[in-house]
Amino acid sequence: MKIYVDDGSTSIKVKWDGEEGVEKKIAVPTTFKRGWKADFGNSNIVNYDIDGEKYSFDRHDSTALNTNNIEWQYSAANTIAIHHALLKTGIEPKTIDIVVTLPLSEYYDTNKQVNKENVQRKKSGLMRRVSNSKETQMFKLNSITVRPESIPAGFEILSEMDINQSLLIVDIGGTTLDISQISGQMTDVINIYGDPHTGVSLITEEAKNALIEAKTYASNHMADLFIINRKNHDFFDKNINIPAKIQRVKETIESANRRLNERIINSIRQFKGYSHVMVIGGGSELISQAIKDFCNVRHDRFFVSSHPQFDLVNGLFTMG
Ligand SMILES: Nc1ncnc2c1ncn2[C@@H]1O[C@H](COP(=O)(O)OP(=O)(O)OP(=O)(O)O)[C@@H](O)[C@H]1O
Ligand SMILES: [Mg+2]
Numbered sequence: 001m002k003i004y005v006d007d008g009s010t011s012i013k014v015k016w017d018g019e020e021g022v023e024k025k026i027a028v029p030t031t032f033k034r035g036w037k038a039d040f041g042n043s044n045i046v047n048y049d050i051d052g053e054k055y056s057f058d059r060h061d062s063t064a065l066n067t068n069n070i071e072w073q074y075s076a077a078n079t080i081a082i083h084h085a086l087l088k089t090g091i092e093p094k095t096i097d098i099v100v101t102l103p104l105s106e107y108y109d110t111n112k113q114v115n116k117e118n119v120q121r122k123k124s125g126l127m128r129r130v131s132n133s134k135e136t137q138m139f140k141l142n143s144i145t146v147r148p149e150s151i152p153a154g155f156e157i158l159s160e161m162d163i164n165q166s167l168l169i170v171d172i173g174g175t176t177l178d179i180s181q182i183s184g185q186m187t188d189v190i191n192i193y194g195d196p197h198t199g200v201s202l203i204t205e206e207a208k209n210a211l212i213e214a215k216t217y218a219s220n221h222m223a224d225l226f227i228i229n230r231k232n233h234d235f236f237d238k239n240i241n242i243p244a245k246i247q248r249v250k251e252t253i254e255s256a257n258r259r260l261n262e263r264i265i266n267s268i269r270q271f272k273g274y275s276h277v278m279v280i281g282g283g284s285e286l287i288s289q290a291i292k293d294f295c296n297v298r299h300d301r302f303f304v305s306s307h308p309q310f311d312l313v314n315g316l317f318t319m320g
């Protein structure tokens with residue numbers, strides 16, 4: 001069995017062929033902390049061990065490990081996050097083949113060639129043995145394929161394009177901005193750009209600080225929920241401890257979002273000559289309008305899907 005995994009830094013997206021050929025997919029947050037936590041006696045597995053180090057899944061703890069850095073891609077916590085997401089599929093643990101991703105800036109070297117060292121490093125990291133506190137069976141990884149982020153998401157559109165045309169794919173995730181320009185029929189990678197420091201986490205960090213001022217100590221995941229629900233006043237009212245600070249938190253999110261938009265548009269300026277544009281990743285909703293206005297391609301050549309967070313894993317799945 002082959003399972004497709006877009007192991008992003010904020011959430012792991014998994015897609016597979018379910019029973020009777022029904023495609024299935026899930027997204028699981030990457031919020032882990034060091035050490036084990038109390039077990040409530042239900043069937044959920046939350047405590048893991050890797051190379052003698054203990055970690056637990058905790059969606060709400062503000063001391064959760066920081067995944068917003070590139071080293072996380074190769075870390076023990078990344079391996080555990082993938083295994084945890086695999087268990088969440090409900091598939092009975094067995095030996096599987098797996099496809100995972102690396103950000104463009106890690107997958108390619110400065111000469112735009114595949115960085116074999118990084119690919120190998122990713123594979124070796126994933127081969128580490130993981131066990132859990134309930135001593136139940138875990139998935140075993142047989143073959144591991146590493147693919148670049150963003151490019152596979154354009155697979156279907158590119159296959160319908162002419163070789164003289166090109167597609168700009170802008171992937172805005174939790175931590176990284178990946179931009180690639182690929183020619184029709186996937187004949188050429190024209191240009192790539194990866195910025196490991198520009199992602200929704202720029203807003204997350206500022207939101208967390210504003211929330212602290214409101215005596216609300218949020219994990220990254222919780223702060224992200226404030227960003228996603230930025231237009232939902234009820235959510236703010238329910239989850240912020242000092243009501244007088246609600247407006248301040250909202251304004252902080254809006255101004256951080258404007259700065260994020262500016263940075264992304266600046267990065268797009270170096271790309272020229274594309275005929276089609278696709279915006280993917282969880283941050284799409286925050287930036288797609290600005291990108292559409294800036295790139296100014298034909299209306300029917302601008303793509304944002306209804307579930308942009310899953311575009312990459314969908315592409316991995318289609319590529320096989
Ligand atoms: N509707 C939404 N509005 C705003 N932000 C959103 C929305 N949905 C998801 N996000 C944000 O998108 C981010 C997750 O996106 P995604 O899953 O693409 O990131 P990732 O792949 O884990 O990160 P990366 O690619 O940088 O490693 C989170 O920060 C989340 O808060
Ligand atoms: Mg991603």
